[in-house]
Amino acid sequence: MNQLQKAIAKAHRNDRTAKILITACGVCMALVPILIGLFLFYRGTDTFTLFHHSLTEFLFSGEWNPGDTAEGGGKVGAAMFITGSLAVCLLSLILTLPFSMAAAIFMTEIATPKARRLLQPAIELFTGIPSVVYGFVGLTVLIPFLKSIFPMPFSFSLLAAGIVLAIMIFPTITTMSADALAAVPKSWREASYGLGATRWETIAHVVIPAAKGGIATGIILGLARAMGEALAVAMVIGQMKVFPKSLFLPASTLTTAISADMGGAMEGGEYNAGLWTMALLLFLLSFAFIFLIHYINDLSTLKGEKK
């Protein structure tokens, strides 16, 4: 075998090895979430199969008093955690959306390239801050502040959790929206200016509508993050097992309920099963969010960027 043939044989060997290794990694990547899903399904359905609770009870009943034994017989109604999660998510979204949109528009349409270079990493830095830091700052700064301006019976509240979450999801929504706005072709902006539109008219009537798919994706990703955040929320929401009746009262969410009680609940007990069911619900929700994102993207590519 001459040198060239050897080199070629070796190259083929390396190519095969690389292919096998990379495929293995890919399979693992796909396998891990599937296995987690299966495990959650396996543990999360005990509530319904082993302890004979109905799905309606779990989703819509506010009675949360599961027995911490393998016999069960308690009440497994997670509605207050579900509504708590929804309330906190919506609140954070409402609080953050105006700022996110304004920041994204400022970054892409108004800021000079120099200012953009400064803003981009500043906003990305938000995502890198650990959630315990957000919670800690919320606990020490936000809570006393809120108590000083609103007459609140407890310091901890839904509002505090909403504000902390709003700050946490701000960078996600802002960067995704800014990317979507920046991707709108310059030719559309020029065409709009050419018809006598101002910059604001162009942004409002051409740029934002054209970017709405990407903006929606950013909002859903932000919601998913808000839905899944446990630590920072747990630190400021008060974790009272009640329905979220007021902005100024404590509440609980799916994540805070799981994290608060998972250590104490007996393995194999009804309480434990109820918590796993909530975990399964969170998993299914993020699954739904991902599907929604893909659906929106398909929708906007269908009628949008044909070229």
Place this chain on the structure above:
Amino acid sequence: MALTTTTYGYTKEHSGEARPVSADAAAADSGSLTFEIKHMDLFYGDHHALKDVSMDVRTHEITALIGPSGCGKSTFLKSLNRMNDLVENCRITGDIRFEGKDIFREVDLLALRTRVGMVFQQPTPFPKSIFENVAYGPRLQGISNKGQLSEIVEQSLRQAACWDEMKDRLNQSALGLSGGQQQRLCIARTLAARPSVILMDEPTSALDPISTQKIEDLALELKEKYTIIIVTHNMQQAKRISDKTAFFLLGELIEFDDTVKMFTDPSNPKTEEYITGRFG
């Protein structure tokens, strides 16, 4: 002429005091000259992109701007409705008058762009319905009455020769149209804003020959009501449709004359070289 005796005050970067109206502009009998450009220079940063260009554009004529790539013809066109304002580091000196008024100081920018419409090289329909594309300009001008909008949309689509093929799909996305249809839609959209001038920046360079012919026919029809300035890299196109032709080379206006004269008896040897295809 007063121009030869008075020192010609260059205007600096769109600012400075308003110059007294030149004798020429005052003498221009209204309606006959749409644009008067005098001693216009344009810089992109340090790059001197247009050099001492002077040209008059007559009303209800088609003026073609020709020349090799990078000669400044598109840049010149985009100065007429101040699209170059969007370009950073772009600086214009000299005098550009639209209907006798200085476009930088005497005409509102939005009003100018409404009166001087533009059709781009690539068709640029918005990702909206056909109807909403055409209604975009009128809506900006504050027209929100549905009946009135429908009327303008129909009229504009008819004028741009698209009504018959688009009337049954007004609510469908404009992005589903073919390239040629999209370009005619863009012309309709421009017309709907009720301009008096239409600037066309190589409007057919992205289109097939049949669509090109349709746009050319359209331009000839529209000339009855509008003043058209068209940039084209296609000399045959300039010859077919334009009344006047301007030949640009390396940022200079080499020759500007009647199209027939330019293509049969050019006075500058460079023009002759270009139109006979010896370079460019």
